C-alpha cells in the first residue's frame with residue numbers, strides 16, 4: 578500500500594461484496610475522467626413556482642404526513658406524482674426490476690426534506706437531520722406494517738442534476754417493494770456467508786480495522802509480511818455511536834459510509850440518542866465533502882436488513898449503514914463496459930483530504 582500522495586495502481590476487491598471491484602489508478606499517465614461540471618446550487622429559501630415550497634401544498638398530491646403537523650411544517654411526505662420514474666425521469670442507480678414491482682404493489686413517495694428550498698444537508702441543523710431520519714424511520718415502519726409482502730423500504734436521495742434530481746427543492750425518496758434491491762441483496766448474501774464461516778459481522782470487522790492504527794497482511798503461502806496497511810487513515814469522522822469511513826475499495830472517488838459502532842442490523846432500532854449522534858456525524862461529513870469537493874452532487878442510500886422470514890437469520894450478520902456516493906466524474910466507456918469502477922483519487926488520499934478539511938465547529 579502506498580502512502581497517500583504516492584501513485585497507486587491496483588485492483589481492489591470490495592470486502593463486503595467480493596464480486597465488486599475497483600481499479601485504483603492514480604498514476605500520472607492515467608487519463609482523468611471528465612469532471613462533472615460544478616452546478617451552481619440554487620440557494621434561495623423560497624421559490625414561488627416551486628411545488629415543494631411552503632404555501633404551494635396544493636400542487637402536490639394530498640400529503641401523507643408532515644412534521645410538525647400544520648402550515649409551519651419542516652418535513653413533508655407526499656406520494657410521488659410519477660411513480661417509478663418519479664421526478665427524476667431515471668432510476669439507473671437502482672438496479673432491480675422496479676417497473677414491474679411498483680406497478681404491482683410497491684409504493685413510491687417523496688420526502689420534502691426541509692421547508693427551505695435550496696438548503697444543503699450540511700446547512701441543516703443537527704436536530705433537523707435527526708428529525709428527518711426519525712421521520713424516515715416512522716414511515717418505513719408504517720410501510721412495512723401496511724403490507725407484509727413488502728420486503729424492502731429503500732430511502733435514498735439524489736442531490737444535483739448529475740445525481741438524477743430534476744426538482745431543485747431538497748427532497749429524498751422512499752420506495753417500498755416486494756423485492757430487495759440487488760446491491761442490498763448482495764451485501765446481505767455475502768455478509769451472511771462471511772458470518773457462517775467466521776461467526777463475525779464483516780461490517781464490524783471492517784470498523785474494527787478502520788479504528789485500529791495498523792493491520793498487517795501476511796502472504797498466504799510464505800507467511801511473510803506482505804504489507805502493512807495504516808488503516809486508521811480510512812476514518813473520516815467519529816462520533817460517540819457512529820463512524821464515517823472511506824471504504825478501502827470505493828466505487829466512487831469520494832464515497833463515504835456511515836455505520837453504527839455497535840452492531841445493529843436494523844435501522845428501525847436506532848433510538849433518539851443514536852439518531853442525534855448519527856445526525857452530527859452526517860452533518861460534519863457533508864461539511865467536509867462540501868469543503869473539499871465543493872457544491873457536490875451525490876446520492877445517498879440507506880441500507881438496512883430486509884424484512885421477511887428469509888432474512889431473520891441476518892440480525893447477526895448484517896449491519897445497517899448510510900452510503901453517500903458523490904458524483905464527481907462521468908463513468909467512462911471502460912467502466913460501463915467492464916463493470917469495473919475506476920478511481921483516479923486513491924481512497925487514502927481522499928480520506929486524508931476530508932479529515933484535514935477545516936470545518937470549524939460544524
Ligand SMILES: [Zn+2]
Nearest residue numbers: 627630694746
Ligand atoms: Zn422549493
Ligand SMILES: [Zn+2]
Nearest residue numbers: 778781840896
Ligand atoms: Zn456488525
Ligand SMILES: [Zn+2]
Nearest residue numbers: 764880898900
Ligand atoms: Zn450498503
